[in-house]
Structures are given as C-alpha cells and as structure tokens.
Amino acid sequence: MTNDELLDAFPGVRLDQDNAAYYRGLLDGELLINRCDDCATWHFPARSACPRCWSRSVTPTAVAGTGTIVLLTMLHQGSRKEGADYTVGHPLVAVELDEQPGLRLGGTVLGVDPRTVQLGERVRIVIRRLEGRGPRVDFERMP
Numbered sequence: 001m002t003n004d005e006l007l008d009a010f011p012g013v014r015l016d017q018d019n020a021a022y023y024r025g026l027l028d029g030e031l032l033i034n035r036c037d038d039c040a041t042w043h044f045p046a047r048s049a050c051p052r053c054w055s056r057s058v059t060p061t062a063v064a065g066t067g068t069i070v071l072l073t074m075l076h077q078g079s080r081k082e083g084a085d086y087t088v089g090h091p092l093v094a095v096e097l098d099e100q101p102g103l104r105l106g107g108t109v110l111g112v113d114p115r116t117v118q119l120g121e122r123v124r125i126v127i128r129r130l131e132g133r134g135p136r137v138d139f140e141r142m143p
C-alpha cells in the first residue's frame with residue numbers, strides 16, 4: 001500500500017512517519033505498538049524515539065491485544081457515533097495492555113450493556129471498520 005492509499009484509508013487522521021505502521025497494522029487487522037529495540041519498552045502513541053532511553057531504534061510490534069480497564073468515563077452527551085447511545089451512557093475506557101504497566105489505549109466497550117462496564121474488567125481489542133473512516137480499536141469483554 002502506498003502512502004497516498006494509507007492517507008485515503010484514514011480521512012481526518014493525522015498520519016506521519018511515526019504512526020504509519022500502527023495504521024497499516026489496523027488495516028491488516030493487527031495492533032502494532034512501537035517497542036524499543038534497546039530497552040524493550042513499549043510506547044503509545046508512536047514516536048520516533050523511545051521515551052525511556054531515547055533510542056531511535058523502535059520497531060512496531062504486535063501485541064496480544066488483551067488488557068484491563070483502568071479508567072472509565074460514562075458519556076451522557078457527545079458527538080454522533082456509530083453505536084453510541086447517550087441516553088443510557090456511552091462508556092469511554094482506557095485499557096492497560098498486558099504487555100506493560102502504563103501502556104494504555106482508549107476506546108469503548110462493544111456488545112455489552114454500558115451500565116455494566118466496570119473498572120478492573122478484562123477485555124480484548126476489537127478492530128472495527130467504520131463507514132467512511134478507517135478501522136479503529138475498541139474493546140470487548142473477555143469470554
């Protein structure tokens with residue numbers, strides 16, 4: 001895929017050299033997070049240098065995609081979103097991935113009664129495609 005095709009796949013997203021691999025991964029149904037080749041620290045969002053040791057040797061690396069809800073906000077108003085029902089509340093969560101403490105991604109929890117979402121729940125990523133936008137990461141409860 002060319003850079004132009006990647007830009008077309010994610011309208012409105014600020015793509016750059018550092019995060020291109022992350023978005024290419026989403027198109028392939030894979031979550032790639034930058035990991036330092038020197039100290040093995042993961043970091044997100046993607047940067048060109050490791051935030052721990054400043055090494056410029058970082059590699060987009062697949063993660064297991066499982067984690068724990070560490071922050072939870074219930075939105076009762078907001079912009080129109082596919083699947084969001086603000087009358088019952090739309091959960092916005094930060095999930096700490098199992099790979100490393102502090103490695104967090106944001107999203108919503110799909111396929112549940114939003115009122116039952118709780119801190120500490122185990123979830124896994126879902127990469128879903130939205131009409132007119134590129135794929136994005138959300139979460140679902142672990143079975």
Ligand SMILES: [Zn+2]
Nearest residue numbers: 036039050053
């Ligand atoms: Zn490092």
